[in-house]
Amino acid sequence: METQETKDLKIFGIANTTGGIFRDVVINGTGRISGDLESESLVVNGNATIVGNITTKKTKVSGNCTIDGSFACDSFKVLGASNISGNLTAKNISVEGYMKVVESIKAETVNVSGKLITEGDCNAETFGSVGTFEIEGLLNGDKINIELLGKCRASEIGGANISIRRKNTDVPILKQILTSIIDGVKEKPLMQVESIEGDEIYISNTQAKVVRGKHVKIGPECSVELVEYSEDFEKAPDSKVHSSKRI
């Protein structure tokens, strides 16, 4: 059987169109796509509104993209802004700009250097953040590495290896001075979370109600109500731990 050749969809000016199956989808102007969309790639440089579910492989959003539906892809790079009203499923997600997901995120790797907001859970084998995030549900990952720049929030964090620390300011002096001025305006690096559960845990600059784990290390500037550990527990002298017990 001959395979049907699929066409590209390119929007340069202002256009309204319907969904369908395409090879490459590029939106440079302002585009509105109504209906489900299936493509090899999706690139948004302008302003896109897509009403429908999307299945694609490679996605890059440099402009502004609003998706009213669920979104599944292989790699997803957000340099601009993305709003997704459904679930997001992807292999690799990189948020360098801003992304909001109303439902849950499921991915192999998630890297945040911008801002990520999700009202549901965030599931990833590896989760790395050097930006800020707000996760209303559970942040679930095998390796969770959070380098705090501003204020981050999650209701729960669970996984095997969890590390939360202040980002190393290993930057040139001029930038340090600049960031210290900006920092004065910006919030202090802080992780706010209800509970953290994992095998290997290191936290600093964190406010938590409960921390449970095998090996628990509490670094500087933490405030934890209860620590439960099964193997060992260490605490930096300037951190507050209300109570701790071995189980």
Next chain:
Amino acid sequence: MNEELLSKKELLEITGISYGSLYRWKRKNLIPEEWFIRKSTFTGQETFFPKNKILERIDRIKNLKEDLSLDSLAEVFTPNLGTLKISAEEISKKGLIQKSSLDFYGQMRGKFKTLSFDNLLFLFVFDEMLQSGNVNLEECKIALITLEEQYKGFEGKNCVLFLCRKAGIATCFLASSPVTIRFDHETKVIIHLDLYERIEKLKIKLQE
């Protein structure tokens, strides 16, 4: 139904698994979301699990994970029917269905070469009911027809098949699970069968 609950801490203690594994299995959908029951306790929010279900599931995961990858395990534990086709030879070779049930099915639906997974599931349930000895052939047929006609509406969700009798007359229905149903004292529930469990059982048998 009031089930006995088990806290997460107790669960890890009893089974000896780590937080890492528990969260990994949750991510892979090996443990359904509904089993994570949140409750407020004096230490704040805690997660509880239905005791029997979770212990059985973890036991199964531990046993199966040596032979199967986590992803194919997830396939076993999710109630999706998939697009699998199973040939008649494979069914008899694997001994999935008793011969007598196959014959009855053949009489009703004609001889088949291949069965889709959902039809196999219905046949599997039909077989189980028939072999249980509590239900007569006519009633099994009613159940089979009910499944064939009504199961579609439950796909992806768990449902329970009920067969009850009152004054010797049988009726059959499907209900989404978990469900609480009360009957009058004259009604007897003959069959109360969890489809989700049967899907799992069947999938494991097929993987063997």
